Amino acid sequence: MYFAIVGRWSLSNFQHFFLPQIPLFFVFYDFVSSSPGRPAGSPTRYEPRFGGNVMMGLFGNNNEQLPERRGVVSGFFKSLGKTEYGSRAVRRGRRLGRSTRKRFSCLFLTIATSFLLYLAVFGLKVNFYDIIGDSTSVSEVQEHLVSRDQRPPTSKHRRKQHFPCDVEFAESVAYLVEPGGFMNVTQFSLEFIEHEEKESETDLYMPRFGGHQTLEEREISFYATNQKLHCGFIKGPPGYPSTGFDLDEKDVAYMKTCKVAVSSCIFGSSDFLRRPTSKQISEYSKKNVCFVMFVDKQTLSKLSSEGNIPDDKGYIGLWKIVVVRNLPYEDMRRTGKVPKFLSHRLFPSARYSIWLDSKMRLQVDPMLIIEYFLWRKKSEYAISNHYDRHCVWEEVQQNKRLNKYNHTAIDEQFAFYQSDGLVKFDPSDISSGLPSYVPEGSFIVRAHTPMSNLFSCLWFNEVDRFTSRDQLSFAYTYLKLRRTNQGTPFNLNMFKVFFLK
Secondary structure (H helix, E strand, O other), X not given: OEEXXXXXXXXXXXXXXXXXXXXXXXXXXXXXXXXXXXXXXXXXXXXXXXXXXXXXXXXXXXXXXXXXOHHHHHHHOHHHHXXXXXXXXXXXXXXXXXXXXXXXHHHHHHHHHHHHHHXXXXXXXXXXXXXXXXXXXXXXXXXXXXXXXXXXXXXXXXXXXXXXXXXOOOOOOOOOOOOOOOXXXXXXXXXXXXXXXXXXXXXXXXXXXOOOOOHHHHHHXXXXXXXXXXXXXXXXXXXXXXXXXXXXXXXXXXXXXXXXXXXXXXXXXOOOOOOOOHHHOOHHHHHHEEEEEEEOHHHHHHHHHOOOOOOOOOEEOOEEEEEOXXXXXOOHHHHOHHHHHOHHHHOOOOOXXXXXXXXXXXXXXXXXXXXXXXXXXXXXXXXXXXXXXXXXXXXXXXXXXXXXXXXXXXXXXXXXXXXXXXXXXXXXXXXXXXXXXXEEEEEEEEEOXXXXXXXXXXXXHHHXXXXXXXXXXXXXXXXXXXXXXXXXXXXXXXXXXXOOO
């Protein structure tokens, strides 16, 4: 009984596509061999041997077996030398000499190399048999594998697939006009605490960028009324060091001129620079919109080493590079919340601002974004919801499971919010005004209205007081603001996640 190692392709097709005009060698393992010199037709007697009885068959292109060449075989299998037949084969192999064996090895390597090169170059034209149907090209096999991979995995914790949403932006900025009365929203005056005084000489006082807001001050700050509240950039008494986020005076003067701002940040060399797609940005926006990238010295040094060196005016592409010195927090994620939430403080004259996470690239004109997400939706604040999670309970568990932050700090924040009325997300409850309690947060479009500015200050204060995980505090801040100011509208547009990259 013989067992042939021939793979899944028929011999004729294998030779036809890969090795035309070259005889092919296949090894046969003889599991039941006859005795040496046994006459044909005599009874078969099985003799177990270490390694089995190995034979080599030589085939031509017509699939017919050619006469056996024992000498070549014996050069490879010296274990047969113990039998009478094996001794004769070994002697013949020795007479061939070492040069013959080397030539055979070179021939075998040449054939194998030719096969691999042929497969690598012309593999896409080869037909596979008995894999998918009778005859399927490699490209079709790849399509089959891709379609199989795209099927939902059977695992209990399978990862969902998410795709960008279709957004019908206006075709051009040429005829865009701000809707009349768009800014006629809830009006009240907000002022911001700039300095804090030391209450007692015996207190161990240290100035903080976010200040030292008491719980009573925190509670009052949620009222949409004329007030002066904590909102970052708070300095200590004279003689105390700066609380951080120090900017060059020229940069501060530049940002005061901005009417529409697009901003992002990279701190601690945590990302690489993604430039806005210049050809997608209109000449109007290039002249009238400020594109500001906040970086620290470490990031600036890394950008320079990568060839991204600001020009004489401080630009890299469309980005105006603004260097932040003396970062206010050791946590780079928390430091990033300053430009993310406090654009109305950094750009005090701006009417609109767009926040873009550094992992995203701007590929749409900012004026088209403002028209679609704010003007067309009649909203003051637009932010995307999370693509997978909608309840804060789920977000808490995910942050702890991935060790995104200290578990005890997360539990304390979550317990505080529950004690102040936070409940689980109920998609059937339309009174909340939110389609989700968990934002994605990498893309925010704002009109700098009083309610929008107040919400941004309140959200920042939560990140300053508790954890830097802003998804945990978004729903609580928004719901408490609405609950505290019933009858006072805050037009927030929470949309499905939208990718600009």
